[in-house]
Amino acid sequence: MSGQTLYDKxxxxxxxxxxxxxxxxxxxxxxxxxxxxxxxxxxxLRLTGRKPWRADANLATPDHNIxxxxxxxxxxxxxxxxxxxxxxxxxxxxxxxxxxxxxxxMNDIRQGIVHVVGPExxxxxxxxxxxxxxxHTSTHGALGALAHGIGTSEVEHVLATQCLMxxxxxxxxxxxxxxxxxxxxxxxxxxxxxxxxxxAGGTGYTIExxxxxxxxxxxxxxxxxxxxxxxxxxxxxxxxxxQTTIDYIRGxxxxxxxxxxxxxxxxxxxxxxxxxxHFDRVVVLDAADIIPQVTWGTSxxxxxxxxxxxxxxxLEKDSSRAxxxxxxxxxxxxxxxxxxxxxxLDVVFIGSCTNSRIEDLRAAAAVxxxxxxxxxxxxxxxxxxxxxxxxxxxxxxxxxxxIEAGLEWREPGCSMCLAMNADQLPAGKHCASTSNRNFxxxxxxxxxxxxxSPAMAAAAAIHGHFVDVRDILLDxxxx
Amino acid sequence: xxxxxxxxxxxxxxxxxxxDTDFIIPKQFLKSIKRSGFGVNxxxxxxxxxxxxPDSVNSQRxxxxxxxxxxxxxQGASVLLARENFGCGSSREHAPWxxxxxxxxxxxxxxxxxxxFNNCFKNGILPIVLDKxxxxxxxxxxxxxxxxxxxxxxxxxxxxxxDGSVIHFEVDAFRKHCLLNGLDDIGLTLExxxxxxxxxxxxxxxxxxYFRSA
Numbered sequence: 001m002s003g004q005t006l007y008d009k010x011x012x013x014x015x016x017x018x019x020x021x022x023x024x025x026x027x028x029x030x031x032x033x034x035x036x037x038x039x040x041x042x043x044x045l046r047l048t049g050r051k052p053w054r055a056d057a058n059l060a061t062p063d064h065n066i067x068x069x070x071x072x073x074x075x076x077x078x079x080x081x082x083x084x085x086x087x088x089x090x091x092x093x094x095x096x097x098x099x100x101x102x103x104x105x106m107n108d109i110r111q112g113i114v115h116v117v118g119p120e121x122x123x124x125x126x127x128x129x130x131x132x133x134x135x136h137t138s139t140h141g142a143l144g145a146l147a148h149g150i151g152t153s154e155v156e157h158v159l160a161t162q163c164l165m166x167x168x169x170x171x172x173x174x175x176x177x178x179x180x181x182x183x184x185x186x187x188x189x190x191x192x193x194x195x196x197x198x199x200a201g202g203t204g205y206t207i208e209x210x211x212x213x214x215x216x217x218x219x220x221x222x223x224x225x226x227x228x229x230x231x232x233x234x235x236x237x238x239x240x241x242x243q244t245t246i247d248y249i250r251g252x253x254x255x256x257x258x259x260x261x262x263x264x265x266x267x268x269x270x271x272x273x274x275x276x277x278h279f280d281r282v283v284v285l286d287a288a289d290i291i292p293q294v295t296w297g298t299s300x301x302x303x304x305x306x307x308x309x310x311x312x313x314x315l316e317k318d319s320s321r322a323x324x325x326x327x328x329x330x331x332x333x334x335x336x337x338x339x340x341x342x343x344x345l346d347v348v349f350i351g352s353c354t355n356s357r358i359e360d361l362r363a364a365a366a367v368x369x370x371x372x373x374x375x376x377x378x379x380x381x382x383x384x385x386x387x388x389x390x391x392x393x394x395x396x397x398x399x400x401x402x403i404e405a406g407l408e409w410r411e412p413g414c415s416m417c418l419a420m421n422a423d424q425l426p427a428g429k430h431c432a433s434t435s436n437r438n439f440x441x442x443x444x445x446x447x448x449x450x451x452x453s454p455a456m457a458a459a460a461a462i463h464g465h466f467v468d469v470r471d472i473l474l475d476x477x478x479x
Numbered sequence: 480x481x482x483x484x485x486x487x488x489x490x491x492x493x494x495x496x497x498x499d500t501d502f503i504i505p506k507q508f509l510k511s512i513k514r515s516g517f518g519v520n521x522x523x524x525x526x527x528x529x530x531x532x533p534d535s536v537n538s539q540r541x542x543x544x545x546x547x548x549x550x551x552x553x554q555g556a557s558v559l560l561a562r563e564n565f566g567c568g569s570s571r572e573h574a575p576w577x578x579x580x581x582x583x584x585x586x587x588x589x590x591x592x593x594x595x596f597n598n599c600f601k602n603g604i605l606p607i608v609l610d611k612x613x614x615x616x617x618x619x620x621x622x623x624x625x626x627x628x629x630x631x632x633x634x635x636x637x638x639x640x641x642d643g644s645v646i647h648f649e650v651d652a653f654r655k656h657c658l659l660n661g662l663d664d665i666g667l668t669l670e671x672x673x674x675x676x677x678x679x680x681x682x683x684x685x686x687x688x689y690f691r692s693a
């Protein structure tokens with residue numbers, strides 16, 4: 001018999017009950033809650049007279065539609081101008097109070113994007129099962145936790161029962177071997193992976209990311225990779241626990257401390273796939289082939305290297321794929337054969353649960369330092385992932401670098417990644433964005449999104465069009 | 480949850496791959512704290528020519544006459560024929576809520592995104608997976624014949640076409656059982672409360688670090 005994958009181990013250790021028909025009851029260790037997908041779940045509890053099974057397994061913070069301007073934030077809940085958003089943020093606070101759930105509210109320094117906050121607080125731990133009514137819950141798999149997004153009915157289910165009805169997924173391994181080229185980041189790796197397997201390539205699977213390149217990434221880089229597993233169709237992404245993981249968790253407020261930490265760490269070190277584990281599918285990428293990536297279309301799989309070109313649908317043999325390209329180019333206002341570097345930009349957004357952590361901000365700041373945002377750029381904004389990320393960035397003087405270069409420095413939240421608040425990409429405008437989805441209308445009605453790494457977004461802000469950030473980094477190194 | 484047994488309805492083709500949940504219901508409508516009322520904003524960015532807001536008077540908005548949902552022949556449709564990877568992207572359950580509120584009871588596609596697929600079953604919508612070639616064929620038939628109606632029988636796992644021919648489909652046994660009977664998932668899980676408690680106790684004993692308060 002072959003060994004177990006990391007996913008097999010996490011599944012088995014949380015199995016409450018297996019039914020003959022293949023469905024299983026899985027115990028959930030942690031639920032993260034935000035304002036958009038939880039009100040109807042709490043309402044469900046109220047209507048049925050049910051109580052949370054384990055209130056202390058839940059952690060809430062508002063992120064999706066809270067404002068990011070200082071003016072609105074400084075006045076607290078009452079400062080939220082949009083009355084509908086205000087009701088939703090208040091409803092979260094009311095529900096958490098009523099049911100005894102810890103909430104990091106909008107003026108708590110620890111507030112932020114739920115997928116930044118979880119790991120930062122140590123609320124996300126290796127070996128846990130973690131859910132949230134948000135598809136980017138896959139982020140937490142970077143710590144060796146089984147984490148995935150759920151719908152609101154399941155949010156209610158987990159609140160009421162601490163369990164989920166699940167069917168086991170298949171196992172996929174994506175290995176990135178070799179050595180990463182300088183100037184190439186986790187974001188470029190995951191975009192290249194999605195370009196390779198497609199947006200539905202991971203459907204029905206849990207993807208474990210492995211190989212030398214993944215091992216060499218920091219925890220924040222690993223979070224960027226797992227964050228976008230869902231853009232490849234996989235609800236959950238995973239990375240095995242190693243010393244990098246353990247070192248990251250040590251000392252975090254909600255993580256175990258002292259002797260209990262040592263005991264936990266011993267256990268966490270077992271959270272790796274066995275050498276003889278069986279994967280249903282294995283995909284191998286050579287890091288040498290990966291250079292900075294830019295999406296040109298309306299799906300994350302519509303991606304090209306920065307040195308590449310917008311594809312020509314007439315050269316595509318598969319007719320439905322050709323139709324998809326035509327549809328995307330029409331929406332994006334791009335002509336076939338256009339060089340990626342010739343795509344002009346109007347807006348730059350640095351933020352989101354994919355790329356708003358301190359290392360992302362450092363990478364962007366390193367590019368813009370001593371430079372100015374191009375005059376053709378109408379808005380360039382940096383939205384830190386949490387209050388603590390913001391505080392750290394300010395301690396390092398990154399805010400000043402951004403502001404001097406002409407970028408706006410905002411308060412933490414999801415912001416223009418999904419544009420539920422006032423931060424919206426205007427129709428027809430092209431945006432270099434460090435977020436995760438370039439769907440039609442995602443960043444604003446009619447807005448045109450190009451997904452890139454923080455360094456690439458920063459470089460685009462300076463030049464007003466896409467450039468190969470490796471050239472800039474070379475210049476910086478020389479000067 | 481409402482039960483699903485047999486449904487007969489007009490089919491509407493949505494000829495587009497990778498329809499994401501932002502396409503199904505745009506984010507500005509997610510600010511609602513209710514479960515109902517999303518139907519008028521189903522496919523909002525394609526159905527109307529302007530940008531909709533939660534307080535828009537939808538009856539006064541300009542319609543995109545070219546969009547399939549607005550074509551006279553598909554008025555009253557309740558079976559949605561779709562392409563690959565339907566429902567990808569955001570986990571928002573507002574997507575099936577909007578489909579349901581509009582009146583769609585069945586979706587037929589070659590494949591779905593996992594979270595959306597799961598969310599459908601929680602809301603009495605039956606998402607059916609059929610072979611790509613068969614879906615292709617259904618698209619041709621719907622386009623060719625006005626008033627193309629399908630009868631979907633969950634118990635028999637069958638789709639009956641206008642000419643009387645029958646297509647068989649697969650469905651997970653547990654989900655079928657829940658949908659046929661309109662069962663409350665939570666009530667069902669709570670029948671296993673003792674097993675959950677027992678699991679929890681041994682897990683707490685073994686891994687106390689997961690039981691510190693958030």
